[in-house]
Amino acid sequence: MPANMRLSPLAFWALAAAAAAVLFARAVITGWPSAGGVEGRLQEIVLTHGTLPRAATAMLAGATLGLSGLLLQRVLRNPLAEPSTLGVSAGAQLAMAAATIHAPALMAFSVGLVAFAGGLFTVALVLALTWKRGLEPVSVVLAGMMTALTANAASAALILANGEYLFSLFIWGGGSLTQQSWGPALSLAVALAVGLAASALLLRPLALLSLGDAAARSLGGAVSLSRFLVIGVAVWMATTVAAQVGIIGFVGLAAPALAALSGARSLKQRLVLAPVIGAILLWLTDGLVQFFAGPGGERVPTGAATALLGGPLLIWLLPRLKLFEWPSLAGGAAQARRAARPLVLLALLAALACIVFAVAIVAGRGPDGWTLASGQLLADLADLRIPRLVAAAGAGAMLGVAGVVIQRITGNPLAGPEILGVGMGAGAGLAAVLLASATAGLGWQMGGSALGALAVLLLILALGARGGLGPERLLFAGIAANALCSAVLTAIIALGNQQSYMLLQWLSGSTGRVGASEALAGLVGLCLLAPPLFLAARWLDLFPLGPAAARSLGLAVGRARFLLVACAALLTALAALFVGPLSFIGLIAPHLARLLGLGRAWQQLLGGLLIGAALMALSDWLARMAAFPYQLPIGLFAALLGGPYLIYLLAKGAERHG
Amino acid sequence: MTGTTGQSIENGSGGPAPVSASGSDVQGVPLYRLRGLTFRAGGRAIVHPIDLDVPPRQVLALVGPNGSGKSTLLKMMARQLRPSGGAVELLGRPVTTMSDREFARQVAYMPQFTPPAEGMTVRELVGLGRFPWHGALGRFGPDDAAKVEAALVQTDLTEMAGRMVDSLSGGERQRAWLAMMVAQDARCLLLDEPTSALDIAHQVEMLKLVRKLAGGSGVGVVIVIHDINMAARFSDRIVALRRGEVAARGAPADILDAAVLKRIYGLEMGILPTAGLPVSYVP
Amino acid sequence: MLLARRSLLAATALAVFAPRRARAAGKRVAVIDWGHLETCLALGVVPVAATELRQYREIAVEPAPPPDVADIGLRGSPNIELLRMIAPDAILISDFYEYQRPLLERIAPTVNLPVYQPGKPPYALAERSTRAIGGMFGLKAEAEAFVAAAGAEIEAIGQRLGQVARHPIFIVSLGDSRHFRAFGADSMFGDVIARLGLENAWTDRTSYSAAAPVGLEALARVPEASVAVIGPTPPEVRRTLAENALWSALPAVEQGRAQELAPINHFGALPSALRFARELERAFGGEGRAG
Known part of the structure; x- marks a missing residue:
């Protein structure tokens, strides 16, 4: 790898390009028209309309993503910014899924435009969410991750509800470079050319922007305008790639970083090197994908392969990035008052949770509209409703306390249990089980998920241990784990078979199949894992003081973090088994608890637990009732409940500091 | 035990034996005894072997230009950084033999950047100072409450005890942190540039408070500070570092000397004699 | 229509x-x-x-x-x-x-x-x-x-088709204009093809009915094969397919032996099998006359 090489960086990339060229030459030679007649003519068309444009598309898409990533990183002063981490790709996918179902005419008009609208919307959302925190890198990436996960869940729900029609989206989500014409390559060439021209024009303002807003403004740069122009161009490039070939992860992140590590110091050098490296990366990856393809088709779509390769690369890369400037962390957030009587407040919250519970058990829809169940029907329905409610509320409670722990440890109010990646780990485990047998029983499915989550947990702890599980380390490990597991999931979902539907269902969260024993298992898990957190409440009180102060007060910071993270991760994994990997509950519940004035750790833990339980129970009920008899995914509903609130919360009084 | 440690350092430090701390201004057992303390990062020595004694009831100021290693030295004393070599003794015991909480009952440390501690009242923040005494599960007893109140009184924060920490001004917030350290009831306070973000009036207020604590309850204070004049005004002794080595040490009056300052900062500086201590300036 | x-x-x-x-x-x-x-x-x-x-x-x-x-x-x-x-x-x-x-x-x-x-x-x-x-x-x-009637009808269709359809046949569903899923021997469609006495052009491994999506160029591996596309096909695919050089160059397409069938349940039972056989006859029954 370029950093610790004896080889010069340029020689390294030349070698990589040579390897890609050899793979390409092999593809050309094996595909060279040899037969006569019809067969020869077809071979010729495959070569000229398939193999050749595919290589061109790979290089152009890689270069476009590399440039897009570089621009975004530059303009946001954030080395983690790129189309996937900012949610551009997921937003484009959601827009395309929605358009395919509800406005096919729009898709026929211009797929690229639909994708661009979706991508632009997500980026705008992410930036709006983090504007108040001065677009601070970690927060931007966290908000991007949450937005992307939500968009993915929404896409999954759409695909689930519309089945076969969205077969194309499976393929698309995997990012396949298969070509039969030069059209996509041409579109990409145009995007890349426009991007390069725009970067050349904006070279000076871009250089200024890397100094920070204030400095740039004082040097006379029209900061906002050039910033938005650059973001617009970068998003357009990324969504063009998404529209033409689907989702290709991590090239946008890796190419600029590798360019920097390969010795490109000035912006001009990077503008050249990042696209070149992106092109080589994707070309090589696609060459490998084709090389390992069997007669039954490629084993993994190229997009998923880049993510699979990108995960380890990311783990290697992240510690080498100069990442954390942490500008204006003390963003002057409007502060919550403190509850005068926390105990009364907590009792009220408990009562509220009970009311939600009671309503969810009694009220519901039937074949003849709304009913309040009673008598034998109530007894029977309660039998069905209570386990899933318990599971949902339990999961909410687990996510609530896990969220409190994660937010206190990282000192970042935008962090949620999702950043640990264990939820996605559970998904990867489930995927492995389903791949082995599509008809695996629930026990096997649960076991697989638990193993997957455990594997990711061990990975996080191992990765983070060197850095004492500091917030950055935790975030790195989480991003890497999330990326890896998503890649596994995407690759399997791209198969578009029965298993795909089961995975999609899990991804969007479903309590539908929970029985009494699973609910009980969840409850036992909560009872085992939550109390230790309450015992550690004083540790959690110390974490907001920062590691140095906490250590000087006699807290063994590293060990405490290890235990707390392990505990939170187990809780998250367990919750993910029931409600899927995503819901904003782990993020929202701690926020709400704090906003209500529950400031001490034990109060916030208890408040987070109760609010999480109540919100998730409510989500479950709404998910059951909203489109009766069709059950919507609970995870999605929770996200829909929590997302807008989060946006409101973060946008409130959104003056910019710094 | 102590003897052998000392022995090994004498041998280990190599080169000329470092100048021993002047024993004359240390009465009885020193709070801190540093011997051959070294810190290396990436093959480069950030702090060269340093010997230093910190007496009780005194304010010791660590001064020096940027990158001189003063913060690093303080962090090693606070056990925030693991030294690359040498030994730290606290009240005659090697600090490596102490548990985290044991150590925290003796030493309180204020990092250079104090986070806003969102969502906490001043009293709660100060209360956290009792953690080393009651631990994660112990009871927060009346004794703890009394210490907290005393700390609030000492730092003149009783009136704003119910306010949120993040609503305080910079000076008030630093005072609240100091109060937490007072409540920690430690024998020694280590402060890393506690005045860097404060205006001159608040700097003076803060340093007076530190001075008062050292005088009143008999704790020793080590303070990293940029302003040489402030250091001279409020400390009993100054240790000046340059490039990780002790460039000068002595009473404030000895340090405020054109030749000594040149040695520390590599800069021609003038000295204005005044009624009290002299004042340095850049001509 | x-x-x-x-x-x-x-x-x-x-x-x-x-x-x-x-x-x-x-x-x-x-x-x-x-x-x-x-x-x-x-x-x-x-x-x-x-x-x-x-x-x-x-x-x-x-x-x-x-x-x-x-x-x-x-x-x-x-x-x-x-x-x-x-x-x-x-x-x-x-x-x-x-x-x-x-x-x-x-x-x-x-x-x-x-x-x-x-x-x-x-x-x-x-x-x-x-x-x-x-x-x-x-x-x-x-x-x-x-069961007997279904078997008999499939046999009858097989006899009628056998006289006209002499090419191996791909049974696919189109995901987008670049990819298809092939139905192999372990799918209901593949099984019915075999019972009709026709040859399935897709001989590779599949699992549960259909293989993972592959690029259209895989169709060129058996150039003489006919293609049966199981509906529904997304409208934009139907539109862009005509512009696809490879698709247009396939002998099956040139000779009108690429036919779209009505939507059929991919994981169906006998009625789906029957529906598939009838759809196939409707689409390819005239093949002998056409080519």
Whole structure:
């Protein structure tokens, strides 16, 4: 790898390009028209309309993503910014899924435009969410991750509800470079050319922007305008790639970083090197994908392969990035008052949770509209409703306390249990089980998920241990784990078979199949894992003081973090088994608890637990009732409940500091 | 035990034996005894072997230009950084033999950047100072409450005890942190540039408070500070570092000397004699 | 036009048996698997509840469920509460839904009749499950007759097709304008192709019916093959396919041997098999005359 090489960086990339060229030459030679007649003519068309444009598309898409990533990183002063981490790709996918179902005419008009609208919307959302925190890198990436996960869940729900029609989206989500014409390559060439021209024009303002807003403004740069122009161009490039070939992860992140590590110091050098490296990366990856393809088709779509390769690369890369400037962390957030009587407040919250519970058990829809169940029907329905409610509320409670722990440890109010990646780990485990047998029983499915989550947990702890599980380390490990597991999931979902539907269902969260024993298992898990957190409440009180102060007060910071993270991760994994990997509950519940004035750790833990339980129970009920008899995914509903609130919360009084 | 440690350092430090701390201004057992303390990062020595004694009831100021290693030295004393070599003794015991909480009952440390501690009242923040005494599960007893109140009184924060920490001004917030350290009831306070973000009036207020604590309850204070004049005004002794080595040490009056300052900062500086201590300036 | 064809097909679908509205043997059954739903309807058993009927009417099309069958939501997560209110006497599932059994058992005895099992051709399993359903509802004779009639019709179609269709055939569904899924030997379509005496051009491994999406260029590996595209095909794919150089150059396309079939349930039972065979004859029956 370029950093610790004896080889010069340029020689390294030349070698990589040579390897890609050899793979390409092999593809050309094996595909060279040899037969006569019809067969020869077809071979010729495959070569000229398939193999050749595919290589061109790979290089152009890689270069476009590399440039897009570089621009975004530059303009946001954030080395983690790129189309996937900012949610551009997921937003484009959601827009395309929605358009395919509800406005096919729009898709026929211009797929690229639909994708661009979706991508632009997500980026705008992410930036709006983090504007108040001065677009601070970690927060931007966290908000991007949450937005992307939500968009993915929404896409999954759409695909689930519309089945076969969205077969194309499976393929698309995997990012396949298969070509039969030069059209996509041409579109990409145009995007890349426009991007390069725009970067050349904006070279000076871009250089200024890397100094920070204030400095740039004082040097006379029209900061906002050039910033938005650059973001617009970068998003357009990324969504063009998404529209033409689907989702290709991590090239946008890796190419600029590798360019920097390969010795490109000035912006001009990077503008050249990042696209070149992106092109080589994707070309090589696609060459490998084709090389390992069997007669039954490629084993993994190229997009998923880049993510699979990108995960380890990311783990290697992240510690080498100069990442954390942490500008204006003390963003002057409007502060919550403190509850005068926390105990009364907590009792009220408990009562509220009970009311939600009671309503969810009694009220519901039937074949003849709304009913309040009673008598034998109530007894029977309660039998069905209570386990899933318990599971949902339990999961909410687990996510609530896990969220409190994660937010206190990282000192970042935008962090949620999702950043640990264990939820996605559970998904990867489930995927492995389903791949082995599509008809695996629930026990096997649960076991697989638990193993997957455990594997990711061990990975996080191992990765983070060197850095004492500091917030950055935790975030790195989480991003890497999330990326890896998503890649596994995407690759399997791209198969578009029965298993795909089961995975999609899990991804969007479903309590539908929970029985009494699973609910009980969840409850036992909560009872085992939550109390230790309450015992550690004083540790959690110390974490907001920062590691140095906490250590000087006699807290063994590293060990405490290890235990707390392990505990939170187990809780998250367990919750993910029931409600899927995503819901904003782990993020929202701690926020709400704090906003209500529950400031001490034990109060916030208890408040987070109760609010999480109540919100998730409510989500479950709404998910059951909203489109009766069709059950919507609970995870999605929770996200829909929590997302807008989060946006409101973060946008409130959104003056910019710094 | 102590003897052998000392022995090994004498041998280990190599080169000329470092100048021993002047024993004359240390009465009885020193709070801190540093011997051959070294810190290396990436093959480069950030702090060269340093010997230093910190007496009780005194304010010791660590001064020096940027990158001189003063913060690093303080962090090693606070056990925030693991030294690359040498030994730290606290009240005659090697600090490596102490548990985290044991150590925290003796030493309180204020990092250079104090986070806003969102969502906490001043009293709660100060209360956290009792953690080393009651631990994660112990009871927060009346004794703890009394210490907290005393700390609030000492730092003149009783009136704003119910306010949120993040609503305080910079000076008030630093005072609240100091109060937490007072409540920690430690024998020694280590402060890393506690005045860097404060205006001159608040700097003076803060340093007076530190001075008062050292005088009143008999704790020793080590303070990293940029302003040489402030250091001279409020400390009993100054240790000046340059490039990780002790460039000068002595009473404030000895340090405020054109030749000594040149040695520390590599800069021609003038000295204005005044009624009290002299004042340095850049001509 | 499509609609007209659909209703015509729906009319002929149950030519074997007139719909028997009587709830046979007094059993009220809920059906999770679409294949079983087809079979039940074909035998004249009207279930009280079935899954994803909206989607079923689009994709499986026939036999059409009467409007009074309750829709209990997604196949993957049927609405248990509604099922409880409907209170069926029995529930029919297949292997795919075995994991739901613990939940379903609480509503009613749940019967698993496999149609798709790894490595087994599904047609025979579908015959077995048809007989089993017949047995459940006291319609043994009818089930037997249906199985025999289906077999006979497929054989007849095979004989007619065998005279005109001499090319191996790809059975695919188009995902986008660049990729397709091929149905292999272990799919119902593949099995029916074999029973029709035709040759499946896709000889590679598949799992559960269809292979993962592959690029269209894979079609060029067997240049002489015909192509049967199972509907529904997304409108933008239909539009862009014409501009695809490779697609247009395929002999099958040039000679009119690439035909789109109406939507058919990919995981169906005998009625789907029959529907597929009829669709195939409709599309390729004139091949001899055309080329």
